[in-house]
Amino acid sequence: MIQLYDYILSAECYKVRLLCALLGVKFQPIKVNVHPGGDHLKPEFALINPRRTIPVLQDGAHRICDTNTILIHIARRHDPSEQWLPRDENMFDDTLGWLGFAAKELDLLQSLRMNSITAAGSASRTEMEQAHAALTIVEDHLAEGELERRHWLVGKSPTIADIAVFPPTILAPDGGVPLERYPALWRWFDRVKKLHGFIVMPGIFPNLSGVV
Amino acid sequence: MTRTTDLVALNDWYVVAFTSEIPKGHSETTVLLGQSLVIYRGWDGEFQCALAHGDGHPPPLVRQKYGFLWVSLGRPDHDIVSVPEFSEHERRFIHRGRIGVPSSGQRVIENFFDLSHFSFVHTGTLGGYESAEVPKYSVEFREQERELWAVGCSFVQPKASAAAGAASTIYYDYRIPSPFISIIYKDSLVRPGRKDLIGLFIQPHDEESCTVHSFALVHDEQNVSTHILHFYHEIFAQDRSILLHQTPKKLPVSPRREIPTISDASSIAYRRWLDRSGLQFGLDRASA
Amino acid sequence: MSSDASTLTLRNPWSWYPVVATKDLERGTLAPVVLNGERLVVWRSAAGRASAWSDRCPHRGMRLSFGAVHQETLICPYHGWTFADDAYCVRIPAHPGVAPSRAARARVYPTAEADGYVWVCLGEPSTAAPSAQPGYRAVRTLHFSHPLEDVVAAFMTIPLQLETGRAVSLPTEIEWTRKADGPSVAERTIASSAALWAEFEAPGMIVCEARRDGENFSYFIRLQPTESGSCAVHAAWPGSDSLSFNRALIRFRNDLQQPEIASRLRDMRHKLHELMPVHLAGLIQGEAP
Structure with missing residues (x-):
């Protein structure tokens, strides 16, 4: 069974857990004391991942130390329909483009969130503006998609692009970044939550309709 | 940020750090009740605490107890809360880390002893949709009215702790020995008849933000600490996502402001108890 | 009324404002909205009725916009209190046999749907309905x-x-x-x-x-x-x-x-x-x- 070095409050790890849940892939979590222990920063963890980050995926002898690469790996190995990582050339490029966006432009949202949770500090004005600029890019893209009846980041079905962008954006309020000005994002969150097999993490409210 | 003038708040003890969070020879700045503080740990391991901007106020009182660093900015008329279980050595001590919450400390405490959110906020662990009913419990004052207790609480929990293997009905007592401290005494799933403790020590930075320092004293020899820690962090981060979005952030004391129900007996008592204490800090005293 | 613009309240509560396009509020969904500094939850029931309430559960102040629409009700995510489309609480899961107090009611704002938008008025509406502008x-x-x-x-x-x-x-x-x-x-x-x-x-x-x-x-x-x-x-x-x-x-x-x-x-x-x-x-x- 594949193993995942995991922390319950890491939105990066949640991306992997979410994709596994949606594809029905089982994994064994290896829990890392990120807070307050900082175990991922210690020399012993550098032997597992020299970048000292989580998640890390161990699939047999193969080890992957990067969230986007893990998502690609799981989609290629466990999604024969090729929906989550489309084979179509343009859609493939667009999907990878969003993975890059999630890793780069949305990284600030992730760090603001962890700083806020661990009481390490709050967002500066500049950081707040950068966070909103990144969210506006997603909002504009989703709003344009809706005008063309495209309800996902890439094309008409969810892909790993959605999996990479959903956690940092929906969890923005955890880091003090409000989401009221992003109505198209809000509608997309609702669509993601209604996917068959969807799971939550702390900070994401479940879809209560019909289950209560 | 300005230091509060509320003497009830100033004359209490607050945790400002877990001692091992600050290495020897290091200092840390923090804020308590609107007052900026500099905490310094000497090479002998002892702590000193000074006001960053004195303005003629006396230096803070500093104590180490239960592994935490306690500070009072005023003249406390009582000792730091007594928790004898810290010296019993039959349980495992787990420092759960500090968690920042952009809300009043009182909102955090009230959420901590609230039973009826388990099914909705901690679905699958501390509660389930199909068993949301809250059985009756009672509220008592102890230690000459100094402490508020909710006793005889019970709830059906799918996974009551990291050690739980199956759903069970769990019995609880909640102790609220000061406005910013709450300790739960909860049935151990490992040693029947014994209690696990989970406690929150809140450091209010200002009226609408705080840091929660917390610990657990549990009977659990099987699980590694990290496993137990992840369980607690899951629970606490779920609570935090509620606390982020409650308005007002200060706790309203008037019963007209927020409509209670039967299971809110402890919350009603807590708000009345705070009201009577004369505390102003972190409370919303508007009547309607 | 005063003729000096500076004496008018900057944010006048007496008129209708659009808050969400009809097409953007599907049945069974909700949207958080801020109007004149007021936080609202705007939601559409399964039958299609749009409502705008204060985004605050009357029980413990939680934002209802993090909850969910279920049929003709809105559910608070904190304790599962469930509100009918008249905003009265109809279900408290902690006490299944107990009828909720009439005081347990969300704050309702006048809402109208016209011209492709859901409109909300924070005060007393000065007109029964927002002015229509067909063709757009x-x-x-x-x-x-x-x-x-x-x-x-x-x-x-x-x-x-x-x-x-x-x-x-x-x-x-x-x-x-x-x-x-x-x-x-x-x-x-x-x-x-x-x-x-x-x-x-x-x-x-x-x-x-x-x-x-x-x-x-x-x-x-x-x-x-x-x-x-x-x-x-x-x-x-x-x-x-x-x-x-x-x-x-x-x-x-x-x-x-x-x-x-x-x-x-x-x-x-x-x-x-x-x-x-x-x-x-x-x-x-x-x-x-």
Whole structure:
């Protein structure tokens, strides 16, 4: 069974857990004391991942130390329909483009969130503006998609692009970044939550309709 | 940020750090009740605490107890809360880390002893949709009215702790020995008849933000600490996502402001108890 | 009522404001909305009824917009309190056998649905229904990090550009006309190769007709004051090419963030105040009765 070095409050790890849940892939979590222990920063963890980050995926002898690469790996190995990582050339490029966006432009949202949770500090004005600029890019893209009846980041079905962008954006309020000005994002969150097999993490409210 | 003038708040003890969070020879700045503080740990391991901007106020009182660093900015008329279980050595001590919450400390405490959110906020662990009913419990004052207790609480929990293997009905007592401290005494799933403790020590930075320092004293020899820690962090981060979005952030004391129900007996008592204490800090005293 | 614009409350509660396009609020979904500093949850039941409530559970102050719509009810995510479409609590899961207190009711705001939008009034509505303007299709709601007055000045003076590759057309000459037959004011801007006729149709609503290289197109802008220093723009037009219109709106919003345009905007806003000191606030915000 594949193993995942995991922390319950890491939105990066949640991306992997979410994709596994949606594809029905089982994994064994290896829990890392990120807070307050900082175990991922210690020399012993550098032997597992020299970048000292989580998640890390161990699939047999193969080890992957990067969230986007893990998502690609799981989609290629466990999604024969090729929906989550489309084979179509343009859609493939667009999907990878969003993975890059999630890793780069949305990284600030992730760090603001962890700083806020661990009481390490709050967002500066500049950081707040950068966070909103990144969210506006997603909002504009989703709003344009809706005008063309495209309800996902890439094309008409969810892909790993959605999996990479959903956690940092929906969890923005955890880091003090409000989401009221992003109505198209809000509608997309609702669509993601209604996917068959969807799971939550702390900070994401479940879809209560019909289950209560 | 300005230091509060509320003497009830100033004359209490607050945790400002877990001692091992600050290495020897290091200092840390923090804020308590609107007052900026500099905490310094000497090479002998002892702590000193000074006001960053004195303005003629006396230096803070500093104590180490239960592994935490306690500070009072005023003249406390009582000792730091007594928790004898810290010296019993039959349980495992787990420092759960500090968690920042952009809300009043009182909102955090009230959420901590609230039973009826388990099914909705901690679905699958501390509660389930199909068993949301809250059985009756009672509220008592102890230690000459100094402490508020909710006793005889019970709830059906799918996974009551990291050690739980199956759903069970769990019995609880909640102790609220000061406005910013709450300790739960909860049935151990490992040693029947014994209690696990989970406690929150809140450091209010200002009226609408705080840091929660917390610990657990549990009977659990099987699980590694990290496993137990992840369980607690899951629970606490779920609570935090509620606390982020409650308005007002200060706790309203008037019963007209927020409509209670039967299971809110402890919350009603807590708000009345705070009201009577004369505390102003972190409370919303508007009547309607 | 006072004739001095400065004495009007900046955010007038007596008029209807659009908060979400009908097409953007599907059955069984909700949207958080900020109107004049008030946080609202706007939701549509399974049967299709749209409601706007204070985004605050009467029990413990949790935001209802993090909950969920189930059939004709809205569920709070904190304790599962369930509210019927009259906003009374009908279910408290902690006490299944107990009828909830009548005091357990969410705060309801007057809501209407017309012309492709859900409209909300924070006070007593001065008219039974929002004024209709048929012929325009709601396309996009965008948020602007500018004061409402600046965004009004922008839409009154800078035409949207469907060819987004071009530089923004700043006005070179402005002509203001106050209509004799009502409170509305027409205004004309001429830029180097573009023209814009913009007119207040009703408070907070601007009809624009832009001309570019001999081609005319019109659009309808409805403004929603959100929080201080920002606002939402609900944009509609009669055309079928929604994508071009949306891109023009994005370009317009991004242009306003350019420092040189922002400073011109302040001039325009002052000019508006100079030319229409009495009526401007009323035209932007609606007048209090």
